[in-house]
């Protein structure tokens with residue numbers, strides 16, 4: 657298996673995080689997804705004055721990949737203060753396009769503090785098209 661371009665994903669996630677629209681929570685998140693073809697798409701969280709219409713960084717990144725015609729995701733890098741893992745909704749949306757993807761979690765306060773897990777570990781017994 658080809659090694660993951662962790663540094664490139666980390667740079668993309670760190671760069672896009674600077675564009676986060678997070679005036680309410682002040683919690684900025686950047687995400688970068690890697691497609692099976694090697695392309696990288698990035699997204700940041702986009703909050704809204706209504707609060708409930710906020711879109712997470714991971715889902716913005718997935719949307720960018722899909723909008724560009726890429727539906728197979730092999731890895732996602734997420735950067736936030738503390739290096740937190742994706743929320744439940746994002747785990748489910750990510751699973752649609754890569755149930756076995758690698759998940760790289762980066763602490764924005766110290767980007768050398770990076771840990772890697774898998775979506776299968778974060779979301780066991782994924783609900784998928786196979787159920788329908």
Ligand SMILES: O=c1ccn([C@H]2C[C@H](O)[C@@H](CO)O2)c(=O)[nH]1
Pocket residue numbers: 678681683684685700701702703710711712713714741742743746
């Ligand atoms: O997985 C997550 C969890 C939260 N957020 C964003 C949503 C909101 O803007 C802020 C605080 O929840 O962080 C993400 O982007 N991804």
